[in-house]
Amino acid sequence: xxxxxxTTPLVEMDxxxxxxxxxxxxKDELILPFVELKTEYYDLGLVxxxxxxxxxxxxxxxxxxxxxxxxxxATITPNAQRxxxxxxxxxxxxxxxxxxxxxxxxxxRAPIMVKGISPVVKTWKAPITIARHxxxxxxxxxxxxxxxxxxxxxxxxxxDGTTFRETVYDFECPGVLQGQFNKDSSxxxxxxxxxQYALDTRQDLWFSTKxxxxxxxxxxxxxxxxEIYEAEYRARFEAAGITYFYTLIDDAVARVIRSRGGFIxxxxxxxxxxxxxxxxxxxxxxxxxxSVLVSPEGNYEYEAAHGTVTRHYYKYLKGEETSTNPVATxxxxxxxxxxxxxxxxxxxxxxxxxxxxxxxxxxxESGVMTGDLCAMWEGEVPxxxxxxxxxxxxxxxxxxxxxx
Ligand code: NAP
Ligand code: MG
Numbered sequence: 147x148x149x150x151x152x153t154t155p156l157v158e159m160d161x162x163x164x165x166x167x168x169x170x171x172x173k174d175e176l177i178l179p180f181v182e183l184k185t186e187y188y189d190l191g192l193v194x195x196x197x198x199x200x201x202x203x204x205x206x207x208x209x210x211x212x213x214x215x216x217x218x219x220a221t222i223t224p225n226a227q228r229x230x231x232x233x234x235x236x237x238x239x240x241x242x243x244x245x246x247x248x249x250x251x252x253x254x255r256a257p258i259m260v261k262g263i264s265p266v267v268k269t270w271k272a273p274i275t276i277a278r279h280x281x282x283x284x285x286x287x288x289x290x291x292x293x294x295x296x297x298x299x300x301x302x303x304x305x306d307g308t309t310f311r312e313t314v315y316d317f318e319c320p321g322v323l324q325g326q327f328n329k330d331s332s333x334x335x336x337x338x339x340x341x342q343y344a345l346d347t348r349q350d351l352w353f354s355t356k357x358x359x360x361x362x363x364x365x366x367x368x369x370x371x372x373e374i375y376e377a378e379y380r381a382r383f384e385a386a387g388i389t390y391f392y393t394l395i396d397d398a399v400a401r402v403i404r405s406r407g408g409f410i411x412x413x414x415x416x417x418x419x420x421x422x423x424x425x426x427x428x429x430x431x432x433x434x435x436x437s438v439l440v441s442p443e444g445n446y447e448y449e450a451a452h453g454t455v456t457r458h459y460y461k462y463l464k465g466e467e468t469s470t471n472p473v474a475t476x477x478x479x480x481x482x483x484x485x486x487x488x489x490x491x492x493x494x495x496x497x498x499x500x501x502x503x504x505x506x507x508x509x510x511e512s513g514v515m516t517g518d519l520c521a522m523w524e525g526e527v528p529x530x531x532x533x534x535x536x537x538x539x540x541x542x543x544x545x546x547x548x549x550x
Contacts, residue, residue, distance in 0.1 A: 147180075149179075149180060149181055150182065150495055150498055151182050151492075152181065152184040152495065153184075154215075154486060155184040155213060156184065156185045156186075156213070156216065156482055156483065156486055157185070157188065157206060157210050157213050157217070158185035158186065158216070159190045159206050159216060159217065159219060159221075159241075160187065160190060160219050161218065161219030161220050161221040161222075162191050162222045162454045163222065163459035164456070164468065164470050165220040165452075165453075165454050165455060165475055166219060167459070167534075168470060168472045168475050168534060169219045171534060171535055171538055172472055172475060172479060172538065173479075175535075175538040175539060176479075176502060176538060176542055179542075180545070181483070181495070186213065188203075188209065190203055190206060190218070190219070192222045192228070192234075195221075195238055195241070196232060196233075196234050196235065196238070200236075200239070200244070203238075203241045203244045204244065204248065206245070207245040207248035208248065210245070210248075210249060211248070211441075214444065214446065214485075215445070215447075215485045215489065216445075216446070216447040216448070217449070217478050217479055217481075218241075218448065218449040218478070219449070219475065220450055220452060220453050220454045220475075223240040223242075224237045224238050242449075245439070245447060246281075246439060249439060249441040249445055250332070250335050251280065251335070251440050251441040251447070252277050252278065252279060252280060252335070252336050252339035252340060252343070252439070253277070253280050253437060253438070253439050254275050254277050254439075254440060255275065255422050255426065255435055255437045255451055256274070256276075256436050257274070257426060257430065257435055258273075258436060258473060259272075259273055260507050261525065262510070262511055262513075262523055262525025263430050263434075263510075263519060263522050263523060263524065264524060265429045266427075267428050269405065270406065270407040271406045273407055273429070274402065274405070274425050274429075275343075275347070275410040276411055276413060276418055276425055277336075277339070277343065277351075277418070278413055278415065278417075278419065278422060279332075279333075279336040279412075279413070279414050280439075281328065281329075281336070281415065282328035282415060283328060283415040283416055284326060285415055285416075286327065287324050287326045287327075288324070288325040289322070289324045289325075290323040290324075291320075291322060291323075292317050292320055292321040292322060294317070294319065294320050295317050295318050297315075298315050299311055299314060300312050300314050326363070328366075330370065333366065333370045333371075334442075335442040336412075337371045337375075338374060338378075339440045339441065339442055340410065340412045341374065341390070343410065343440050344388060344390075345383070347410070348386055349388060350388050350410070351388070351389075351391070351409070352391050352392075352393065352411045353367075353371050353391070353411075353412040354392070354393055354397070354398035354412075354413065354417070355367050355368055355394075355417075356394065356396075357394070364414070367414065371412075375390050395413075395417060398411065399421075402425075426451065431471075431518055431519070431522065432451050432474070433450075433471035433473060433474055433516075434473055434519075435450070435474055436448070436450070436451065436474060436481060437474075446485050448479070448482040449478050450474030450477075451474060455470050458470045468534060469517035469532065469533050469534060471515075471518050471519065471534075472516075472537065472538060473506060476502070479502075480499040481499070483498065484496050487499065498549065501545055501548040501549055502545055505542075505545040506541050508544055509537070509540045509544055513525060513527035513529050514530050514532055514536075514537065514540045515529055515531065516532065516533075516534060516537055517531050
């Protein structure tokens with residue numbers, strides 16, 4: 147069989163621990179035999195981040211900007227224990243944080259659904275995608291532990307000399323205080339990424355905040371979304387047969403639970419953090435969750451939603467066979483290759499990505515799966531637990547049949 151050719155390289159960001167092992171296995175078993183893979187390779191493994199003083203992460207993000215599409219392996223975000231373990235000169239920042247800051251995007255997370263593993267919420271028949279604003283609010287807040295009686299004020303001093311000053315609270319006892327912010331520019335990027343992704347995937351877009359209570363802060367989010375929708379997207383949404391819908395977050399929660407799924411739910415930073423964990427847990431597992439960062443300029447970075455699966459890696463190092471689930475990482479590759487194909491007009495790449503995903507889902511539905519899925523399996527055929535490599539080889543057999 148002739149291998150599929152590529153024109154533009156994919157930005158490949160390698161990572162750490164068990165997912166780094168899976169990364170190579172996925173390439174060897176499922177990609178290189180079928181695709182004449184063109185990538186620009188960046189090693190974001192912690193060892194090489196240390197060697198380059200984290201410059202490699204910045205270079206990789208800039209390459210993502212240059213070429214448009216990247217695929218990223220899970221990476222360690224160092225903490226004190228990792229600093230010791232890897233003998234680091236600094237506690238390097240989260241690579242995802244660095245990449246997000248450079249691309250300025252929104253993260254979209256969606257579950258991969260298979261027959262035999264049903265969502266806890268019985269009405270959910272199609273995936274629910276969470277779009278999380280990845281900038282500001284409580285994550286960049288200034289906090290103060292108020293020690294005792296005193297006045298707390300909110301003060302703004304404009305460059306042009308205008309001032310705003312209002313009492314937050316006259317404390318008669320100790321308490322807590324917090325100042326949050328966001329920027330119109332970031333909210334606009336968030337809105338555009340959401341509208342664009344809804345068009346790309348032909349799904350309705352929901353957006354929720356608490357604008358009735360937060361009449362300036364949250365209301366600004368609501369207004370900016372509405373303004374951009376009217377000015378830039380309404381016509382395209384109508385042509386695509388999809389809708390934009392705004393509602394209060396508490397109303398959204400109730401509607402989401404009663405829904406059948408199949409839409410994108412855009413959330414502010416904190417709401418998205420919390421709701422994505424709820425939605426992914428209710429759909430099954432983080433190992434069956436795709437994640438893509440979409441920048442307002444239309445750059446895409448595909449990854450798995452889970453981490454480097456450290457506990458499995460230590461078993462692997464001891465020579466034990468592991469049954470780590472490679473599906474989310476595999477879908478990061480198929481997602482990135484499909485997008486590359488779309489942008490370069492290479493239909494064969496899209497067909498291949500579709501076949502790879504279908505082969506993966508069919509393999510699980512036939513009862514062959516990794517250990518984490520066995521625990522959730524409710525299918526008719528009995529589940530057979532296999533190692534990661536056996537699982538990938540079973541997918542390969544199906545993929546070969548599909549691609550003839
Ligand atoms: P994790 O790697 O997602 O693993 C947590 C647990 O979830 C695992 O121990 C495993 O449970 C289960 N799990 C996750 N993915 C799985 C898979 N593909 N197959 C089977 N089981 C899976 O999270 P963590 O242990 O909190 O973090 C480990 C490292 O990953 C940290 O250094 C963190 O900084 C990094 N991290 C990176 C990213 C990213 O790059 N996007 C995201 C999150 C965390 P059992 O052990 O019970 O089998
Ligand atoms: Mg979280």
